[in-house]
Amino acid sequence: MSSSPGPLRPSPLVEQAAERLRAQIAAGHWAVGSKLPGETTLAKELGVGRSTVREALRALAGAGLVQPRQGAGVFVLATEPTDDWPTRLRRAAVTDVYEVRMAVEVQAARLAARRRTPEDVTAMELALAGRRAASLRDDGAFIDADIAFHATVVAAAHNPVLADLFGQFTPVLRQGLLELLTLTGLRTHDPNTADEAHEALVRAVADGDAEAAAAVVRQELEDPFAG
Structure with missing residues (x-):
């Protein structure tokens, strides 16, 4: 995985984290069907806390981009969000x-x-x-x-x-x-x-x-x- 562009600016961190992850998914950084890195790894790369990463991933799941699987991790479902x-x-x-x-x-x-x-x-x-x-x-x-x-x-x-x-x-x-x-x-x-x-x-x-x-x-x- 490539290095992060740098720590995110304060507030609203969740929206910024979600947007960063969304951009990486859209760019094919992680292939559809692949597993995302763990919360700790993502938090370190984004320069935010694990709770912020967790909320960002929840937002991406709501957009149909990722899917958490209990005990297995979070997997990429699509590169483009599903319109609500x-x-x-x-x-x-x-x-x-x-x-x-x-x-x-x-x-x-x-x-x-x-x-x-x-x-x-x-x-x-x-x-x-x-x-x-x-x-x-x-x-x-x-x-x-x-x-x-x-x-x-x-x-x-x-x-x-x-x-x-x-x-x-x-x-x-x-x-x-x-x-x-x-x-x-x-x-x-x-x-x-x-x-x-x-x-x-x-x-x-x-x-x-x-x-x-x-x-x-x-x-x-x-x-x-x-x-």
Whole structure:
């Protein structure tokens, strides 16, 4: 193994150690399938403590570059990191995100109508009022209020996996919606666009009409300009 370029600068040591190891792996310093040197050796070469090396290796394992094997050591799995879910979403086209949004929210609306509590309905009504109030503000505030409304519907489904999925893709969804509104000027003539659909969704969920709730969301999301 070649000599280290020198001790790392203080803080953030873990990130620097992980980056140094990542660069060495990417350069083929250790072949895929090979075993990394022990923590003590790596710590000496990087000029850090063993705990820092341990955290850096954990980060590399999370990126899919290495894999610890109990009693055997840490082995190289790949030379390039595997994109995690948030990274993949950030790179996704808004149309792709909308297709996932359709699948998540249509099912969430259906489940919400079956599982909603009085508190859920109240939360939806308050979010609808917030969306209407935000219609008097700029596009960013309106989009935030719109997403907050849809989040109350997803929450009413009482399915943590659906809620997590929705939460993961809302940042890229927000950016996509903001770009769409900027390009189309949709709110110029109707600042509170799609208000009737949102009111109908609240009513369908409150009435326990699962298919009506799903249909409202499906119709709304089939046109991404409707938000």
